[in-house]
Amino acid sequence: MQETVTNSNERKSLFSSFLDVLEARDKQAQAERQLQEEKYQRRTQKIYDFHERQQREAAELKRCLDYVSTHAHVLESVLRGGDAVPLSAALVRQAAALQRCMAQCVANAARIRRLLTAAHQPQMDNMLAKMEAELSTWTAFLQRAVDATYNTEVVIDNLHNMIAEQRRCVREVSSSSVFTSLCGASEAGEGEAVSPVERRALAAACSTPIARD
Structure with a gap:
């Protein structure tokens, strides 16, 4: 038991x-x-x-x-x-025309000097030197104006390229399916x-x- x-x-x-x-x-x-x-x-x-x-x-x-x-x-x-490019180009054209005119004036003055008698040549030499100095100064200014116009065109071309690149980036990102879905979910939320x-x-x-x- x-x-x-x-x-x-x-x-x-x-x-x-x-x-x-x-x-x-x-x-x-x-x-x-x-x-x-x-x-x-x-x-x-x-x-x-x-x-x-x-x-x-x-x-x-x-x-x-x-x-x-x-x-x-x-x-x-x-x-x-903007009219920066046409204006600068017009200024360069005017400067070049004036430079050619001044060069012709110097050539005419030199020819006149050769035709003057020896008594009047010293006075003409002084005037011709001043004209040649002005022509040299204006020629240098014209070269700077041409360079500035070229640089302006380069800058503007670069800006156009930058605009195109910006728009390309915007298109690529905006067309992304991930970006579109996230924006859609955010707007819905x-x-x-x-x-x-x-x-x-x-x-x-x-x-x-x-x-x-």
Whole structure:
């Protein structure tokens, strides 16, 4: 009889131990599930934050692109509407015509000097020296004007190239599917709140790798 009671107690003790093991395993499984859920929540929040940051950066980039596009349009309008190039070219033409006229006057004065008698040549020499000095000064001015006109044309050509490059960059960025989707999501987010279900779908669709904790 005593042996039966002992065996029964042993079985109860083993059953109790088995239940304790099952309970411990269940608690451990619950703790692991809770830990995994917390990790998932943190990772999901990181994805939300990353995506929202992308949207803010895309909105800022869009403002920059709009500014660059407007700046390119304004600059091109100024270059097209300005008369700096025609004016400088006209001034150079006038300066060249005057320089040719002065050179002809010097040649005429030299010819006249040869025709004068020796008594009048010293006075003509003084006048001819002044004319040659003026011609030399004007010739140097004309060369500087030509150089300035050429430099102006080079600067304006560079500005046109810069405008074309700005517009090319704006087109490339604006046509990017990633940029378009981010701007679309940002504009949609400004008009209505994003539901938890949509946020979860957004997080699941985000393919950006984020390191696990």
